[in-house]
Amino acid sequence: MSKPLILVSNDDGITSRGIRKLVELMTQLGEVLVVAPDSPQSGMGHAITVGDTLRLTPSKIFEDISVEAYECSGTPADCIKLAKHHVLKDRKADLVVSGINHGSNSSISVLYSGTMSAAIEGAIEGTPAIGYSLCDYSPQGDLSHVDEYVLKIASETLEKGIPKGVALNVNIPPIQNQKIQGIKICRQANAWWEEDFEQRIDPYGRKYFWMVGNLVNHDKGQDNDEWAIAQNYVSVVPCQFDLTGHHAISIINDDWDI
Amino acid sequence: MSKPLILVSNDDGITSRGIRKLVELMTQLGEVLVVAPDSPQSGMGHAITVGDTLRLTPSKIFEDISVEAYECSGTPADCIKLAKHHVLKDRKADLVVSGINHGSNSSISVLYSGTMSAAIEGAIEGTPAIGYSLCDYSPQGDLSHVDEYVLKIASETLEKGIPKGVALNVNIPPIQNQKIQGIKICRQANAWWEEDFEQRIDPYGRKYFWMVGNLVNHDKGQDNDEWAIAQNYVSVVPCQFDLTGHHAISIINDDWDI
Numbered sequence: 162m163s164k165p166l167i168l169v170s171n172d173d174g175i176t177s178r179g180i181r182k183l184v185e186l187m188t189q190l191g192e193v194l195v196v197a198p199d200s201p202q203s204g205m206g207h208a209i210t211v212g213d214t215l216r217l218t219p220s221k222i223f224e225d226i227s228v229e230a231y232e233c234s235g236t237p238a239d240c241i242k243l244a245k246h247h248v249l250k251d252r253k254a255d256l257v258v259s260g261i262n263h264g265s266n267s268s269i270s271v272l273y274s275g276t277m278s279a280a281i282e283g284a285i286e287g288t289p290a291i292g293y294s295l296c297d298y299s300p301q302g303d304l305s306h307v308d309e310y311v312l313k314i315a316s317e318t319l320e321k322g323i324p325k326g327v328a329l330n331v332n333i334p335p336i337q338n339q340k341i342q343g344i345k346i347c348r349q350a351n352a353w354w355e356e357d358f359e360q361r362i363d364p365y366g367r368k369y370f371w372m373v374g375n376l377v378n379h380d381k382g383q384d385n386d387e388w389a390i391a392q393n394y395v396s397v398v399p400c401q402f403d404l405t406g407h408h409a410i411s412i413i414n415d416d417w418d419i
Numbered sequence: 420m421s422k423p424l425i426l427v428s429n430d431d432g433i434t435s436r437g438i439r440k441l442v443e444l445m446t447q448l449g450e451v452l453v454v455a456p457d458s459p460q461s462g463m464g465h466a467i468t469v470g471d472t473l474r475l476t477p478s479k480i481f482e483d484i485s486v487e488a489y490e491c492s493g494t495p496a497d498c499i500k501l502a503k504h505h506v507l508k509d510r511k512a513d514l515v516v517s518g519i520n521h522g523s524n525s526s527i528s529v530l531y532s533g534t535m536s537a538a539i540e541g542a543i544e545g546t547p548a549i550g551y552s553l554c555d556y557s558p559q560g561d562l563s564h565v566d567e568y569v570l571k572i573a574s575e576t577l578e579k580g581i582p583k584g585v586a587l588n589v590n591i592p593p594i595q596n597q598k599i600q601g602i603k604i605c606r607q608a609n610a611w612w613e614e615d616f617e618q619r620i621d622p623y624g625r626k627y628f629w630m631v632g633n634l635v636n637h638d639k640g641q642d643n644d645e646w647a648i649a650q651n652y653v654s655v656v657p658c659q660f661d662l663t664g665h666h667a668i669s670i671i672n673d674d675w676d677i
Binding site: 201203204205206207208209210211212214215216217238239242243245246247269271272273278281285286313317321322323324326327330343344346347348349351353356357358360367368369370371372397398399400401402403404405406407408409410412413414416417418419 | 459465466470500503504529531582588606630656657662670
């Protein structure tokens with residue numbers, strides 16, 4: 162039986178520690194191809210490059226572990242689209258994985274996440290797809306505890322599949338004294354960012370802002386990703402790209418005079 | 420009774436024809452404030468600016484119709500966030516509207532849409548929100564037929580509200596000989612982009628790409644936005660920011676050995 166073909170991308174850029182860890186782990190499961198941004202793309206959401214050119218350049222960055230890699234000037238979603246047409250060509254990936262992101266993409270952060278946009282792009286193309294994030298924003302965050310969980314989720318996905326129309330959003334708690342409790346399949350918590358903007362004055366006397374903020378969890382449930390992570394579980398949220406709030410259709414049809 | 424406060428943004432930038440049309444129409448319904456990108460942001464999805472500075476500058480662009488406006492160096496989502504903290508301050512908008520986008524944001528395009536990211540950001544903040552798009556990609560697209568539908572949907576939203584947790588994705592057919600048939604509340608069609616990348620050589624002999632593509636509709640239903648627009652209806656899809664594919668949770672829990 163031929164080895165599965167695994168396409169790897171991320172949003173922190175091809176030189177980040179997280180993607181190296183993910184590439185190394187995926188070589189245990191199949192043949193690996195990397196197409197990743199040439200620079201960090203955090204917070205890019207599901208951006209794509211329209212109205213501008215794209216570059217795709219072979220990279221030797223994973224030559225030491227014999228993995229073919231390309232760096233792309235675009236967004237994570239661009240990487241998956243370009244990979245399909247100009248790297249995979251007549252082959253089809255069996256799995257798309259993205260990450261490991263340095264920072265949480267739990268709850269509402271999934272909307273802003275470049276990591277998850279690569280995974281969702283894979284799912285749109287009909288390929289099982291997973292985005293992995295470590296809930297530690299430091300680029301030097303400790304990745305020594307992730308192997309077992311990253312491999313388990315990828316191998317279950319390869320073996321048993323995931324429902325059509327969803328990609329998995331995996332968040333791994335930062336390393337702590339206690340061992341991770343296991344894996345929980347969750348819903349997205351009802352949490353959002355309470356931003357603030359730090360106002361500064363530039364050397365020319367003009368105002369500018371830095372966005373800062375805290376994620377505030379308004380969700381009292383015990384079946385959501387924020388709860389799972391707080392209990393030291395790895396959270397897995399199946400995320401769909403059909404955004405329709407189906408429940409709202411009949412409500413609006415009933416309430417509105419159209 | 421005080422007039423409702425309406426916050427207007429878009430993704431084509433503050434100088435586009437679509438936002439002027441939307442601002443003019445909204446002045447018929449309430450007090451209008453504009454915070455919009457200083458340059459086009461098409462395809463930005465739900466991007467936000469992290470790791471870079473943001474500027475917010477008063478603009479005189481709508482002075483002729485006595486509307487207060489600000490241009491922002493960031494993405495549409497940034498505009499809504501900055502508006503909350505540095506323009507609205509202790510006031511709260513009664514409605515967020517975004518657009519009118521020059522180009523369709525129907526079906527899967529909602530994921531890539533800067534227009535809709537401003538609306539969804541409004542919904543996350545708990546404000547009823549609508550993104551409007553004209554299904555005509557030309558910046559000169561005819562907007563003469565849109566008034567009735569833009570106003571109707573905004574006034575129904577102001578008067579009767581929309582369910583919590585969704586923003587409305589409104590797509591208006593391009594002008595044709597026949598009159599628009601009405602408004603349909605729809606689900607997102609199961610359609611996706613079949614991209615291609617046009618390969619060119621730059622003056623220095625290096626390869627680069629332009630993304631091009633066609634939206635292909637795989638949906639046979641008559642209750643979706645692509646169908647409605649093809650029948651010359653204005654489509655309204657309630658879009659949620661809880662991406663959880665709830666149906667998938669029990670399937671994965673059943674199938675997987677975790």
